[in-house]
Amino acid sequence: MFQRDYFMRMIQQMTEVVGQMMALRQEKKQEEALLAIDELLSRQFRLNGKLLRSLSDEDIIRMMTVRGVVETTNLHAIALLMKEEAQLLEELDETDQSYLVRVKALHLFIRLALLEAEPLLRTPSEEAGELAAKLGEYELPQATKALLLLWHEAEGRYDQAENVLDELLMDGLMAPEQADEFYGRLLLLTDEKLFAGGLPRDEVIEGQRRLVGNAAIKQQTELFRAE
Structure with a gap:
């Protein structure tokens, strides 16, 4: 019961975050949006964008694994935040950083798909497909x-x-x-x-x-x- 409640809360939280990111992008407040992502990562997972960029996807998965079980809800939320971060960096013309973050988010969504994780906003495969398309020119x-x-x-x-x-x-x-x-x-x-x-x-x-x-x-x- 607790796990299901947590899952539903995370869906609501990610829905609000994505909406907030869209609003800030429309207002050309990408830097503010990046700070909001960092604050959420710190509050929810004790992480930040800089740390995530320094870790491999395997490292992130290990951090989200408890007693041999991957916490896919948390991992999915982190992947979503990284996807949003990559888009914001792209809009700020930080193309190299955007590419690296987007590739890492793609890795996480593929691994979630292989784990047959439940979707938050969309299925991991749908998210991975979108990111793979964006990376198609690389x-x-x-x-x-x-x-x-x-x-x-x-x-x-x-x-x-x-x-x-x-x-x-x-x-x-x-x-x-x-x-x-x-x-x-x-x-x-x-x-x-x-x-x-x-x-x-x-x-x-x-x-x-x-x-x-x-x-x-x-x-x-x-x-x-x-x-």
Whole structure:
């Protein structure tokens, strides 16, 4: 009962915060809005924006974990506040800081989606999708791409998962064995599920064959260079 009451209070609080941020942005009071976020982080979680920017998403999750259980309500609230902070920084032309905060918020929302956390204002996946779209013009870090791959696969967007996998392979950031495991998992699914995920079985098989062919070419190239 207590947990449900806390969850409902947090929904109300985040609704009010988002409304407050929108009002302050309309009044061109971005600095004031950033201070309001810092005050809420300090009051509610004993954190601040500067500290959050210095922590990894794994660190933040560890801080929000009690007896092995992630406090997803608190984590979701923090992710929402970071999302708002990123938007405010962007409006202040602090593009580098905005990018870093937005990437971290994306990580948190993806992890919440993978944990199947309850939504506050929207589902974690909806929030992650919005942030991923905003970051679409950037070359994302390896860790972000790895999370995107997990998230797309978990949500049944197999075509998008394969796109991220191809990027990781091209950048030399994923071992062919890991990619082969991805295709192996997909081949265990039904034709209907694969088709719904945008990657029919024949394309999965073709992707796996392409992977084997690329590995063979790489091996031959290395042998040639060794001679």
